[in-house]
């Protein structure tokens with residue numbers, strides 16, 4: 640598939656995005672309103688993020704998360720130090736928040752992590768503009784988050800743009816309708832968020848339910864269970880179903896990131 644026409648950015652309908660999520664994506668869209676949507680030349684995809692998650696056993700994606708809308712300040716993590724601690728604890732990839740207002744993220748945090756760990760890094764942000772993907776590639780990320788709740792029918796186009804830039808994409812869904820969009824878009828990596836980002840409510844039954852549905856539909860890609868995991872018992876419902884789990888708050892706020900990562904993943 641050829642790259643998109645850089646002169647005709649795909650239109651997003653952000654007014655349909657409700658609640659907390661709606662506020663954040665409007666802020667991000669304003670941040671990037673004047674940004675150049677040009678992607679530049681195609682880059683080879685290394686599949687580093689996907690390969691990391693396909694290793695045997697449940698893979699941990701550990702998140703550098705200093706704050707969140709649901710919890711406020713979590714911990715004043717130094718991003719590179721935190722990422723190294725996660726890596727020492729067995730994390731196979733690092734997720735780095737780059738959203739500044741609600742998650743206390745920065746571009747520098749991602750650059751520092753990329754430069755200082757050997758595992759691949761994910762840019763965790765509310766992608767609403769092609770420039771955000773171009774940045775992710777420039778900053779050395781291996782992957783970027785794409786949220787179906789934000790992108791809706793533009794998901795396939797953003798997936799193509801990510802791949803054009805050599806990035807893997809973690810395509811995030813929270814219900815059956817969103818999963819069907821991700822599957823139709825041909826996403827190789829799908830994340831199921833247990834947290835409803837419009838209300839911030841967590842339900843750990845969401846991931847096993849949608850992961851089963853994806854497998855029943857014949858999906859052979861990578862499946863990631865996301866949000867709300869605090870104990871090894873919490874992981875029981877996805878341990879045999881998911882390829883990977885994405886964990887932020889419970890690790891970030893633990894005080895000993897290496898030990899918390901090891902303890903959580905202990906079967």
Ligand SMILES: O=P(O)(O)OC[C@@H](O)[C@@H](O)c1c[nH]c2ccccc12
Nearest residue numbers: 832865866867868885886887888889
């Ligand atoms: O802190 P938790 O509950 O372990 O969740 C991590 C991660 O799943 C969460 O930060 C997240 C999932 N999808 C997102 C989209 C935007 C911002 C944040 C997120």
